[in-house]
Amino acid sequence: MPINNESREKLIECAKKEFIEKGFTNASLRSICSQAGLTTGAVYFLFKDKNGLFEAVVSGALNELMALLHTHLEQESKTDISDFYYVAGEHDSFAKQLVDLLYSHYDEMMILLEKSQGSQFEDLPDRFVGMLDEGYLKSAQKFADSVPGKRVNRYMLHWLSHIQVDAFTHLLTHESDRDKAEEKIKPVLDMLVKSWLEFVLEDDKQC
Amino acid sequence: MPINNESREKLIECAKKEFIEKGFTNASLRSICSQAGLTTGAVYFLFKDKNGLFEAVVSGALNELMALLHTHLEQESKTDISDFYYVAGEHDSFAKQLVDLLYSHYDEMMILLEKSQGSQFEDLPDRFVGMLDEGYLKSAQKFADSVPGKRVNRYMLHWLSHIQVDAFTHLLTHESDRDKAEEKIKPVLDMLVKSWLEFVLEDDKQC
Amino acid sequence: MPINNESREKLIECAKKEFIEKGFTNASLRSICSQAGLTTGAVYFLFKDKNGLFEAVVSGALNELMALLHTHLEQESKTDISDFYYVAGEHDSFAKQLVDLLYSHYDEMMILLEKSQGSQFEDLPDRFVGMLDEGYLKSAQKFADSVPGKRVNRYMLHWLSHIQVDAFTHLLTHESDRDKAEEKIKPVLDMLVKSWLEFVLEDDKQC
Amino acid sequence: MPINNESREKLIECAKKEFIEKGFTNASLRSICSQAGLTTGAVYFLFKDKNGLFEAVVSGALNELMALLHTHLEQESKTDISDFYYVAGEHDSFAKQLVDLLYSHYDEMMILLEKSQGSQFEDLPDRFVGMLDEGYLKSAQKFADSVPGKRVNRYMLHWLSHIQVDAFTHLLTHESDRDKAEEKIKPVLDMLVKSWLEFVLEDDKQC
């Protein structure tokens, strides 16, 4: 557990600014440290290295995000897709919580999702997509099994997971106000749900 | 007009590999040149600089892509959206041509769309989104004017332009076979068209 | 405020040698650093850049020189030129102080006056000429106003300012011994004063 | 004898511009050649190297200047300084011819006197000073021998030679019009002659 430390906080704060402005790779430790009134050595004492500093900046937000995502996927797995209203409700609730979370850690989320190239987290969005894809696959499979002559279109499923992640990233970068964001994401989610139901199943043709 | 030149070709070929592997910024001229059996000076004789080399790698693909996009948007602007079958046909044709083009310059397109950060073309995908957004806005406006009490949801329009570009980028990165790609993109496009018609218009509420 | 530091001193010392030998532009940081037993990175830690190193070498001498020059011009401006003996005394005193100063920072002055091409101080001699020209113009104007039918010959005034600066630069490069220098500059100054009185004013012809 | 050659002329012309603009060291052969519509190889065919090109640019002007200077010094050596009017006349005539020459090869002279640092001619002004110094020394010696208890002040003699050269360089850089130049140089030359007569001899004190 990190000791409460003034320099640590200062460094994290300045790193945040620098990462947002320049991204991980182009961020300069020297620049961060001189902004913080410290020297580069301090980074290597307080954190492991540049990636360690990056982690310290984003880990809080990342953990909460991961937790929410896991909860969502767990709920999802327990749910029967035919119980449509329940599903829709769960999704709405998830979306609201997600927007809350994203905007309560606006800078960190921005860094994590858009400015992490070169860091250990550069493939995080892809990992989210993978998690959703995997989770939704189970539901889709059940769904497909209940409809004769249909099978899951794996590509569409994956792409829908992809644009679901993209939808929130895009929201974050195009709308900085939390309340407006909540309004704007609604039709997007509607669209995703409808598309899911309509395009994830395809006719099971023989090859 | 570039003269056919062995070293030039070699350099372009090696640069292509390096850009794909590391992206523009992290690509090393030294590494490219030593792969090509040349010195860095050769780059500055044959091209302007690092960006010039990048341009030489991608310009062929880029020009064709731009031309196709312009043609598409011109067609789009001439079309009445109520002539649904025509529109669908035009879109299908565009999509097919685009897939052909993307896969006939697979590496270059990959570089342009995914590996150009730091180069003069780093905002190319955004510019594509902008062009589509602008072009589609006109159609959407006509559409909205013909339906009382409706107006264009600018955010949805923009996001749909965004994921349209994304759809092809995603295709390229997830399916390397041209023919399979053509199959896979079909339901994606269906989804985009349907969503467009359903979600771009919203009720015109008074404030 | 620069901390006393061994490497810093060493670097300044070696840079001094290199600048004297090759001038600013042709001086090589690599060469300076290897002479100092350090790497080029050290320069960028201890100074801003090549110009920063140059500044560190000459700033002490430069500040003193500027201060002396300002004092001289201030005295000059307060003085009535008709009070010839006072003027001559002031000039003698200034010349002596200047020679003292130049020879107490012999290398730095040499660099500043003869080896600064390409650096931020490359136009320093010209700036000195400008300052003298401007300062002397006021005296000359008063002088001219007191003699009917005469006006200031701007070109001669400027040239005399120019060779006054030149006189000291020339002295520095041709006489390395401080005491001999003081003897040698005397007739030069006599000549400058006499010429000033005789040639700065010309007949005010109607055009 | 150089063959009359279009490329040669073009190259010389473009080099002239580049040398004036950037000086010898900072002039770029590539830049010169591309301006001339040729390649750098051409320089090495038509001239020896960068210095050879420089020489081709300035040699015409340089030869004439040297010739004039030799004539002047020869006249000077034949003359009895006591024949004051003759001397003054000769000097006037020399000055007029020199101004004519300088302004009839304005660019070349500028390059030679102000932009030659780094080239084989970088010490040309110093060599002129040396020639004048040497030539005038003879006259001064005769003069001194004719006046008991006097001897030549070598330093003043040298400095006067120095500022004589400087006077013309300064003229060139501060007055681009030939006729105005001729007016402006007159009092300067008066000053030089008077100073020469007054300050070159000093009392021969016993050491």
Place this chain on the structure above:
DNA sequence: TATGAATGAGATTTCATTCAT
């Protein structure tokens, strides 16, 4: 707890020069 100093490897770029053709 953190500094100050320095490294070493790397980056891109520029240059005069060479030479086969």
Place this chain on the structure above:
DNA sequence: CATGAATGAAATCTCATTCAT
């Protein structure tokens, strides 16, 4: 007569990282 191609050496500068103190 000149090109086009390429070299090789050098330039300044930036960076993450290390470590004794």
